[in-house]
Amino acid sequence: MLSTAASVAPVTAPQPTPLFPDPESERWVADLGAAGPAHDAAVARLHDLLLRAARFELRRRGAHVDLDDLAQQAAGDACVAILAKLQTYRGQSRFTTWAYKFALLEAAVKARRRAWVGREVPLDDDAGALLAHRGAGPDDDAETAELLRAVSDAIATVLTSHQRAVLVAITLQDVPIDVLAERLGTTRGALYKTLHDARRKLRAQLALQGLRLDSEGDAR
Amino acid sequence: MNEKTRNRLAGVLGPAAAEVSCEVCFDELDRFVELELAGADAEAAVPGMTAHLEGCPACAEDHAALRALLVASEG
Numbered sequence: 001m002l003s004t005a006a007s008v009a010p011v012t013a014p015q016p017t018p019l020f021p022d023p024e025s026e027r028w029v030a031d032l033g034a035a036g037p038a039h040d041a042a043v044a045r046l047h048d049l050l051l052r053a054a055r056f057e058l059r060r061r062g063a064h065v066d067l068d069d070l071a072q073q074a075a076g077d078a079c080v081a082i083l084a085k086l087q088t089y090r091g092q093s094r095f096t097t098w099a100y101k102f103a104l105l106e107a108a109v110k111a112r113r114r115a116w117v118g119r120e121v122p123l124d125d126d127a128g129a130l131l132a133h134r135g136a137g138p139d140d141d142a143e144t145a146e147l148l149r150a151v152s153d154a155i156a157t158v159l160t161s162h163q164r165a166v167l168v169a170i171t172l173q174d175v176p177i178d179v180l181a182e183r184l185g186t187t188r189g190a191l192y193k194t195l196h197d198a199r200r201k202l203r204a205q206l207a208l209q210g211l212r213l214d215s216e217g218d219a220r
Numbered sequence: 221m222n223e224k225t226r227n228r229l230a231g232v233l234g235p236a237a238a239e240v241s242c243e244v245c246f247d248e249l250d251r252f253v254e255l256e257l258a259g260a261d262a263e264a265a266v267p268g269m270t271a272h273l274e275g276c277p278a279c280a281e282d283h284a285a286l287r288a289l290l291v292a293s294e295g
Binding site for chain 2: 167206
C-alpha cells in the first residue's frame with residue numbers, strides 16, 4: 001500500500017509555529033495537540049471529517065464496490081497520517097483543507113488499487129507498437145508519423161530498461177502510478193522521478209533531430 | 221495532428237516547463253487550491269505546480285478532487 005507516509009517525504013526540519021488562517025484552524029490544532037478528552041473528541045471529529053471526504057471522492061470517481069469499506073480504510077489511514085504530521089501544518093491553508101488532502105489521496109490510491117486487483121500490470125516495453133496502436137490516428141500527417149517514429153526510436157535507444165518500463169506502463173499502458181509503485185515496491189515520488197528523467201532524455205533526443213511537441217501539440 | 225495523437229505524445233513527453241516533484245505537489249496542494257478558488261495567482265505562489273499537474277495524472281486527480289470537495293463544501 002502506498003500510504004501518505006510512504007508517498008510523501010517526511011519533513012524532519014523544525015517547523016515554525018503556524019500563523020493560523022482562521023480561529024477554527026487554530027482550534028483544530030490546539031484540540032488535536034491536547035491530552036485527554038479534548039484530544040479524543042477532536043480525533044473523533046477529524047475522523048468524521050475525513051470519512052465524509054473519502055466518501056465524496058469515492059462517489060466522485062464512480063466507485064461502487066466496497067465504497068464504505070474503502071472510505072473507512074482511507075479515513076483511518078488519513079487520520080493516522082495527519083496526527084503524525086500535525087507539526088508540519090504551517091497554516092498556509094485552512095486546517096480542514098490541509099486535512100482533506102490526506103483523505104482524498106488515501107481514497108484515490110485505494111480506489112485505483114481496488115480497480116487493479118487481480119489484473120496483471122504490463123511491463124511490456126514495446127513502445128513502438130504501442131505508439132502505433134494508441135498514438136497515430138487516421139488523419140495524422142507525415143510530420144506526425146515522423147515524430148511518432150522518432151519518439152519510438154528514442155524510447156528504444158536512449159532510456160534505461162527501468163526508465164522504459166516505467167514510461168511505457170504509465171504513459172502508454174495507462175497503469176496508475178500508485179498501482180505500479182505498489183507492484184514494484186517503491187513510491188509514487190520515486191517512480192515519477194524516473195518518469196521525469198526519462199521524459200527529459202526523450203525531449204533532448206528529439207531536440208537533436210530538430211523535433212518537438214510544441215504547446216499546440218504540432219510537430220516541429 | 222489529431223487530438224488523440226497529441227494527447228498521447230504529450231503524455232509520453234510530459235511538460236516542457238520545469239515542475240515540482242510529487243512530494244512538493246502534495247505539500248503545497250491545499251494552499252494552491254485555496255489560492256486558485258480565491259482567484260489568486262496560484263502558480264506564482266507555487267512555481268512549477270501547473271506543469272506537474274499536467275505531467276502527473278495521479279497528482280492531477282488529487283488536485284481535481286480537492287477542488288471539487290472545496291467547491292461542494294462551500295457551495
